[in-house]
Amino acid sequence: xxxxxxxxxxxxxNGIKHLGNLVGSQLPxxxxxxxxRARGNEVMFICATDEHGxxxxxxxxxxxxxxADYCAEMWAVQKELSDGxxxxxxxxxxxxxxxxxxxTQYFAGKLAENxxxxxxxxxxxxxxxxxxxxxxRYIEGTCPNCGYDRARGDQCENCTKQLDPTDLIDxxxxxxxxxxxxxxxxxxxxxxxxxxxxxxxxxxDGQEGWPILTTSIAKKWLHDGDGLQDRGITRDLDWGVPVxxxxxxxxGMEDKVFYVWFDAPxxxxxxxxxxxxxxxxxxxxxxRWWRLDEGADDVRYVQFMGKDxxxxxxxxxxxxxxxSGEPWKLVDYIKSFNYLNYDGGQFSTSQGRGVFMxxxxxxxxxxxxxxxxxxxxxxxxxxxxxxxxxxxxxxxDLADVLGNFVSRVTKFCRSRFGEAVPGGGxxxxxxxxxxxxxxxxxxxxxxxxxxxxxRKSAAELRxxxxxxxxxxxxxxxxxxxxxxxxxxxAIIRLSLNLIRLYAVLSAPFIPDASATMLTALKxxxxxxxxxxxxxxxxxxAGHGFSVPENLFRKISDEEREEWQARFAGVRS
RNA sequence: GGGCCCGUAGCUCAAUUGGUUAGAGCAGAGCGCUCAUAACGCUUUGGUUGGGGGUUCGAGUCCCUCCGGGCCUACCA
Numbered sequence: 021x022x023x024x025x026x027x028x029x030x031x032x033x034n035g036i037k038h039l040g041n042l043v044g045s046q047l048p049x050x051x052x053x054x055x056x057r058a059r060g061n062e063v064m065f066i067c068a069t070d071e072h073g074x075x076x077x078x079x080x081x082x083x084x085x086x087x088a089d090y091c092a093e094m095w096a097v098q099k100e101l102s103d104g105x106x107x108x109x110x111x112x113x114x115x116x117x118x119x120x121x122x123x124t125q126y127f128a129g130k131l132a133e134n135x136x137x138x139x140x141x142x143x144x145x146x147x148x149x150x151x152x153x154x155x156x157r158y159i160e161g162t163c164p165n166c167g168y169d170r171a172r173g174d175q176c177e178n179c180t181k182q183l184d185p186t187d188l189i190d191x192x193x194x195x196x197x198x199x200x201x202x203x204x205x206x207x208x209x210x211x212x213x214x215x216x217x218x219x220x221x222x223x224x225d226g227q228e229g230w231p232i233l234t235t236s237i238a239k240k241w242l243h244d245g246d247g248l249q250d251r252g253i254t255r256d257l258d259w260g261v262p263v264x265x266x267x268x269x270x271x272g273m274e275d276k277v278f279y280v281w282f283d284a285p286x287x288x289x290x291x292x293x294x295x296x297x298x299x300x301x302x303x304x305x306x307x308r309w310w311r312l313d314e315g316a317d318d319v320r321y322v323q324f325m326g327k328d329x330x331x332x333x334x335x336x337x338x339x340x341x342x343x344s345g346e347p348w349k350l351v352d353y354i355k356s357f358n359y360l361n362y363d364g365g366q367f368s369t370s371q372g373r374g375v376f377m378x379x380x381x382x383x384x385x386x387x388x389x390x391x392x393x394x395x396x397x398x399x400x401x402x403x404x405x406x407x408x409x410x411x412x413x414x415x416x417d418l419a420d421v422l423g424n425f426v427s428r429v430t431k432f433c434r435s436r437f438g439e440a441v442p443g444g445g446x447x448x449x450x451x452x453x454x455x456x457x458x459x460x461x462x463x464x465x466x467x468x469x470x471x472x473x474x475r476k477s478a479a480e481l482r483x484x485x486x487x488x489x490x491x492x493x494x495x496x497x498x499x500x501x502x503x504x505x506x507x508x509x510a511i512i513r514l515s516l517n518l519i520r521l522y523a524v525l526s527a528p529f530i531p532d533a534s535a536t537m538l539t540a541l542k543x544x545x546x547x548x549x550x551x552x553x554x555x556x557x558x559x560x561a562g563h564g565f566s567v568p569e570n571l572f573r574k575i576s577d578e579e580r581e582e583w584q585a586r587f588a589g590v591r592s
Numbered sequence: 593g594g595g596c597c598c599g600u601a602g603c604u605c606a607a608u609u610g611g612u613u614a615g616a617g618c619a620g621a622g623c624g625c626u627c628a629u630a631a632c633g634c635u636u637u638g639g640u641u642g643g644g645g646g647u648u649c650g651a652g653u654c655c656c657u658c659c660g661g662g663c664c665u666a667c668c669a
Contacts, residue, residue, distance in 0.1 A: 032669055073669060144667085156667045174667065182593095182665080236596055237664070244595070249666060280669060327597095327663070358597085359663080396605085401598050402662060409604065412618060420631060428628030435627080475605075479616075486617095486632095493633040498626070512627095570629055 023318055024056045025309050025349070026065045027288045029325035029333075030115065033071040033094050034079045038376045039405065040360035040367040042105065043393040044326035048355065048474050050107045051394055052322065054528035055469045057108075058548045064309050067102070068113035068291045069095050072260040073280040074155055078195060087259040091116055101377045105386045106531045111298070113291030115283055120290035121261045124283040128253070129266025130344040131211065138210045138250065139272070145173070145185050149198035153206065153256045154185075158195060161188030207272060209263065210250045211282070213339045217248045220335055220342070223350070233327055234354045238334035248335065253282040285337035289348070312347035322353045322472070330356050355472050358398035362405050363588070374405070375587050383583065387530040388414050388572070394529055395478035407584045411575040418530075422485045422522065423571040426537060428492070429515040430567040436501055437509060443561030445510030454491045454514075458484060458521075459552040465525065481526060488518045516541065516565065517556040524548060524555075533571050540568035 028049035031037050046067060053065040071091045080090035091114070099112050114120075131137050144153045159173035165181045172194070173185035185191060192199045213220075224230075224238050242248050254263055260277025263270045289310050296306040308315030323333055333354055341348045360367065367374035380389050392413050396403050433442065461484050468477040492515060501508035523537035524546050538546055542565055549555035559565075 034669090070669070075668070154667095158668090185667090233597075233663095240595060240664075241666075244665080251666070255667090279667090284669080328669085331664090331666075332669090361662095400605090403604085406603090409618090413604085415629095416618065419629060424629055424631050426628095428631075430628095432627040479606085482617080489632050490634095492627080493625070496625080496627090498628095501627090572629085574629070 021060050021062065022320060023062045023309075024053075024064075025316075025319050025321040026053050026056070026063060027321075027323050028065075028067040028109075029323075029329045030068045030070040030284060030287060031098065032073075032075070033069045033091050033098070034075045035094070035369060036097065036101065036376045036378050038362075038367045038369060038374045039380060039389065039393060040362070040374065041326075042377060042389075043360050043397055044357045045324040045329075046102065046107055047105070047390065047393055048357070048397055048472070049324035050105075050109075051474060051477075051528045052324070052355075052469070052472055053108055054531065058524070058527060059466075060548065063110070064292060064295075065108060065110045066113070066288055066291045066295070067107070067109045068111075068115055068287045069098055070280060070284045070287070071095070071114055071116040072257075072277065072283060073255075074152075074158065074257065077152075077257065077259050088116070097378075101381070104381045105377065105390065108531075111291050111295035113287060113294040115280075115287040115290075117287075117290060117294050119293045119297065120283060120287045123290045123293070124261045124278055124286045125264040126266050127286055127340055127344055128209075128263070128270075128278065128282075129268070130346065131340065132265050134343060134345050136212045136215065136343045137253075138212055139207055140210045140252070141205055141207045142252075143203045144206050144256075145191075146202050146204040147193040147195065147198055148200040148202065150193050150195050152195075153204070154193060154195070154201075156185050158193065159185045159188065159191050159201070160194045161191035164189055206256055208252045208276070209254045209270075209273065211253050211336075211339060211343070212250050213248050213335065214250050216339050216342055217242060220248070220338055223338065223342070224334060227353075230354060231356060233358070234330055234334065234356045237327065237330040237356075241331050241335055251281075251336065253279050255279045281332055281336060282340070285332060286340065310349050312349060316349045319349060320353070321349055321351050322355065323351045324355050325357070327356050327358055330354070353472075358400070358402045360393075360396075360398050360403050360405055363407070363584070364404075373588070379587070383579075384414075384575075385532060387533050388418065391418055391478075391530055394474055395482075397474040399473070399475060407580045411577075411580045414572070415574045417482055417485075418533075418572040419570075419574045421482065421489065422526070422533075425485065425488045425492070425522075426519050426540075426568065426571055429512065429519060430540065430565065432497065433512045433516065433565075434567050436505075437512065439565055439567065441513050441516055441559050441561050441563040441565065442509035443513075444506035445504075445508070445513075447510055447514060450491070450495060451510075451514055454487065455553045455556060457487055461487070462525070462549070462552055469528070478529065481529060484525065485522060488515065488522070491515075491518075513559075513561065514556055517559050520545075520559055521549065521552070521555050536568055536571060541565045 026049055029045040053063055057063045077087055080087040083090055095114055145159055146153050156173035160170055162169045163171035163176040164187050168176055175182050191201055221242050254276045257277050261283045263273040263276045292306040292309055309319055310316055338350055341350055362374035392410050461480055465480040495511045497508040497511040519537055520541050520543045523534040527534035545558050
């Protein structure tokens with residue numbers, strides 16, 4: 021039994037996330053959290069919404085609502101969807117929480133005490149009509165290079181040339197279209213990451229077994245050009261964590277907030293405090309997960325994220341932690357993911373291309389999506405969602421291999437022996453071989469899950485399901501029954517126990533179907549098995565059960581074609 | 593422009609980090625079974641590992657080069 025702290029990258033508050041976002045961190049994190057709990061570990065699984073920044077302010081304005089109201093509504097929507105996908109967060113927090121405000125200000129104060137904060141005066145584009153400073157990519161104009169008239173201030177999408185906003189010809193605000201722009205002087209706080217470069221480098225070198233994707237991104241930032249650069253941690257916005265030095269005001273920074281990348285990862289910690297506060301627990305309850313001097317020395321901390329988030333988790337957030345000079349818990353293992361593409365292109369939030377979380381749940385239950393997404397997780401390279409592949413996987417793996425196994429066993433038993441585990445007979449060589457095979461597969465499954473090898477875990481689980489069908493075909497209880505009902509009873513008794521075992525082992529992937537199986541079997545014991553032989557003896561002769569409805573229905577060709585057409589274009 | 597990643601069977605992916613004859617699932621073909629959601633099982637077809645060159649006793653794996661795809665490049669978050 022160990023203590024495992026798990027965080028998923030926190031999704032941005034703005035809008036409903038698509039399946040690519042889901043499989044890029046939250047879903048595999050949930051798989052691991054469920055597995056870790058099932059193995060008897062003490063788990064703290066944290067996620068939250070990332071609520072600050074310019075896009076949230078603009079989306080709220082567009083919706084005609086105060087930002088705080090808009091974020092509260094969107095948080096509720098995202099929370100409902102995460103529940104719908106059975107994401108088992110211990111806390112789904114909010115980066116705008118008072119807890120995060122205080123903690124972010126606290127860290128900033130510590131960094132300042134340690135001489136790691138510098139005030140830098142810089143020039144930024146200000147839009148008079150919008151009454152706000154504009155990030156580079158919110159300025160549009162004509163590209164001086166290729167003449168494209170919708171080039172953004174950071175880069176021209178047409179010729180891919182990197183730009184400075186002042187390079188643009190006829191620049192205008194992407195928010196309002198106003199050309200009333202001016203360059204204004206503004207003062208910001210910078211985190212002096214460059215002074216922590218060697219410490220960060222040594223820390224990353226000390227990590228064992230991190231994916232290439234993770235370390236190569238970190239190394240690039242550390243060593244490219246002049247090495248790790250200092251970064252601004254404040255912004256001229258209204259919505260965010262007000263800049264304060266711990267509990268003290270920060271002179272000259274009165275109207276500024278911290279920049280999202282600084283406060284968002286701190287929310288991992290703050291959300292754990294949100295959890296403790298909501299549970300009515302005192303501070304030691306969350307600090308024992310995060311403070312090495314207050315009980316977190318035996319915690320293993322695993323982070324899940326998409327590859328775009330790696331620099332913040334390998335460098336920026338560790339810089340905050342290390343720079344504080346206090347014994348806060350650093351991450352032990354980072355699991356990063358590539359992207360999921362949609363039917364030959366990218367998922368697109370702006371174009372509504374692909375399947376979004378709400379739409380997915382409207383057409384099929386969570387387990388169908390969980391199974392496909394997890395068994396196709398983009399671990400080694402980008403993966404691709406196609407409706408043909410989705411239909412084939414769901415129909416074959418879930419309906420035919422697992423669902424049909426449950427169906428054939430329970431219905432055969434009901435018709436020959438009634439709705440109770442039959443007694444009589446005994447296992448022989450075939451049953452011993454099956455048990456040994458499953459024991460070996462269980463060990464492999466656990467190995468892959470421990471290593472967070474998601475696709476390999478799924479393949480091994482499927483192989484265990486398939487082993488049940490192979491066994492049944494060989495044992496042929498329908499034929500044996502005619503000559504030797506006791507022997508057929510022994511085969512079916514084992515098969516019913518196999519269903520219970522599958523329910524337990526499959527729960528991290530398909531929690532709802534697992535629950536249905538356990539309920540049908542009236543099984544009270546859902547403990548993770550140490551010994552397969554013992555686990556296949558859990559339901560004794562005479563134990564009642566009921567035949568469940570089919571666990572999974574099949575996706576028809578007509579449905580597939582309809583969905584393919586419906587989700588190809590603009591979200592309605 | 594610079595950096596990194598990827599390219600393996602019709603499709604989705606493996607290959608113990610340089611080690612026998614490159615393996616699974618799906619799809620296809622054949623056979624079997626009849627308990628079950630026309631489900632299940634067995635057998636089987638299918639590869640110049642993107643092209644070319646090199647290092648090595650040995651290369652999918654390392655090096656060079658070309659082709660194709662993707663990501664990042666610090667003010668989106």
